[in-house]
Structure formats: structure tokens, C-alpha cells
Amino acid sequence: MRGFKWPGRFKGAVSLTFDDGLPSQLRLAVPLLDKFGFKATFYLNPKGDYRRELRPWKEVAESGHEIGNHTLTHPCSRNFPWGVSRNCLEDMTLEDIRADIMEAHRRIKEIIPNGSRTFAYPCYETSVGRGSSKRSYVPIVAEIFLAARGRGEKGYSNHPLACDLHELWSWSADRMRFEEMMGLTIRAISEGRWAIFTFHGINEGHLPVSEHDLREFLKFLSDNQDRIWVATIVEIAEYIIEVRKELGLTS
Ligand SMILES: [Zn+2]
Structure with a gap:
């Protein structure tokens, strides 16, 4: 980690990200985060009546949270049980995925001008595609966004100088207990790294975390806020990009 220093007395960083705009995020996660004074990143799919659906998120953005892009139609693999009846990545071209992302970008920006940065x-x-016609869409994402969140393996977080800012590693916190979240965080911070957690519903849906576990984890982060930097993806990515520039690193 030679040459890299986190701001102030921070030893490492944590970002809390929430996907799919589930109702429990507005009802439970936002008030909990606000109680502890933490800012998080919410990745939304602005489909349907997006002007109405984005309205509460506009307020969330104005209070300092980040609203990010999670595509318009949420395309995933056809191999999922619901894949047969949905648009799937295997059937999409790079042009298709670009159009999907850009429409979500346009809709979010229309309502939340400082949104859709990651x-x-x-x-x-x-x-997109399959087999010999399979193509990564990471380069398209890198053209449009400051940073992007993918998935990593448990225990491995992001080295601020080595990580690919357009495929950041994160841990799915679905059904995770707060003791495990604490342990993963302690290891990342002891290594001077950036840990990113991905949440879905709080007490709801098929990938839930309990309100109790989220609250206890936030309490742990609050008790350690002199050494753990808790911030949005865009804020930490901007800091890392600045340091990389100062060190003369190209990416
Ligand atoms: Zn999602």
C-alpha cells in the first residue's frame, strides 16, 4: 500500500450499498442510516412510472445519500428460475445493454440531477451473449460511470490502488448476521482496504438482512468512526481517483 493514505485518521473504508429500490429501504434503512449519520448508495431501476417512484428517492439524495444506476430492466442470466420469462443477458448485445443503461441514466438524471454517477x-x-459470442460490458460501464460495483469473494476487499474501479468487489449481505459483517470489516480495515456490502430488503424479500443485524452493524461502525471511513461509492471513488492522479498512476 506504499504511497496510499486514507484521509485523516481513517485506516480503511466501508460503503453500504442497497439494490433494487425496495420499500423497506425507504422505510427502515434510510431512517437507520440517518440516525447514525451515515450516507449510503442506493442502486435503482427507474422503470414504470419513474417520475412518481423516484420522488421519495429525490429527498433521500438531497439529504446526502447517493442514487446510482442499476439498469432500467435489471437483465440477468437466463439460467435463473425466472429467466425464461424475462429479457436476459444471453440474448442481449452490447448495444442493447448500453441503451438499457442510458435510458435509466436519463430517467434518474431528469429527477435527481446528481444521481447515476456510479x-x-x-x-x-x-x-452479454453466451459462449463464443459472449462480451464483457464493463468497458461500456467504464465510459459512462465514475465507478461500478460487482461481486467479490468473501474475505477479499478492494485495494485502493489495485482494484478495478469499474468492477469493484462487494460482499452480498443477504441473510448475513452482524457478527460476520463486523469480522469482514475488521479484516478489511486491518489491511487498509475498502469493504463494500450489498444489501437488498430489510426484513423483506428473498435476500433479506434483518433490521436487528443492520442496526447492530451500524452501531459497530459508529463506535469505530474515528478509524473507519463510511461513505458512498462515489465519494470514496473520487478520493481514490485523486490519490491515483497524485501518484501518477494512469488508472
Ligand atoms: Zn438488483
């Missing part, structure tokens, strides 16, 4: 890959998948 991206989260739906189902953590980063390519």
Missing part, C-alpha cells in the same frame, strides 16, 4: 451490475453479471 453503477451496480444486476445479479453481479458483467457480460
Whole structure:
């Protein structure tokens, strides 16, 4: 980690990200985050009556949280049980995925002008097509966004100088207990790294975290806020890009 220093007394960083705009995020996560004074990143799919659906998120953005892009239609692999009846990455071209992302970008920006600066890959998948015609869409995402969140393996977080800012590693916190979130965080911070957690519903849906576990994790982060920097994806990415420039690193 030679040459890299986190701001102030921080030893490492944590970002909390929430996908799919589920109602429990507005009802439970935002008030909890606000209670502890933390800012998080919410990745939304602005489909349907997006002007009405984005209205509460506009307020969330105005209070300092980040609203990111999670595509318009949330395309994932056909191999999922629901894949047969949905548009799937295997059937899409790079032009298709670009159009999907750009329409979400346009809609978010219309309502939340400082939104859609970072991206989260739906189902953590980063390519279109299949087999010999399979293509990564990471380069398209890198053209449009400052940073993007993918999936990593448990225990491995992001080295601020080495990580690909357009395929950041994150841990799915679905059904995770707060003790595990704490342990993963302690390891990342002890290594001077950036840990990113991905949440879906709080007490709801098929990938839930309990309100109790989220609250206890936030309490742990609050108790350690002199050494752990808790901030949005865009804020930490901007800091890393600045340091990389100062060090003369090209990417
Ligand atoms: Zn999603």
C-alpha cells in the first residue's frame, strides 16, 4: 500500500450499498442510516412510472445519500428460475445493454440531477451473449460511470490502488448476521482496504438482512468512526481517483 493514505485518521473504508429500490429501504434503512449519520448508495431501476417512484428517492439524495444506476430492466442470466420469462443477458448485445443503461441514466438524471454517477451490475453479471459470442460490458460501464460495483469473494476487499474501479468487489449481505459483517470489516480495515456490502430488503424479500443485524452493524461502525471511513461509492471513488492522479498512476 506504499504511497496510499486514507484521509485523516481513517485506516480503511466501508460503503453500504442497497439494490433494487425496495420499500423497506425507504422505510427502515434510510431512517437507520440517518440516525447514525451515515450516507449510503442506493442502486435503482427507474422503470414504470419513474417520475412518481423516484420522488421519495429525490429527498433521500438531497439529504446526502447517493442514487446510482442499476439498469432500467435489471437483465440477468437466463439460467435463473425466472429467466425464461424475462429479457436476459444471453440474448442481449452490447448495444442493447448500453441503451438499457442510458435510458435509466436519463430517467434518474431528469429527477435527481446528481444521481447515476456510479453503477451496480444486476445479479453481479458483467457480460452479454453466451459462449463464443459472449462480451464483457464493463468497458461500456467504464465510459459512462465514475465507478461500478460487482461481486467479490468473501474475505477479499478492494485495494485502493489495485482494484478495478469499474468492477469493484462487494460482499452480498443477504441473510448475513452482524457478527460476520463486523469480522469482514475488521479484516478489511486491518489491511487498509475498502469493504463494500450489498444489501437488498430489510426484513423483506428473498435476500433479506434483518433490521436487528443492520442496526447492530451500524452501531459497530459508529463506535469505530474515528478509524473507519463510511461513505458512498462515489465519494470514496473520487478520493481514490485523486490519490491515483497524485501518484501518477494512469488508472
Ligand atoms: Zn438488483
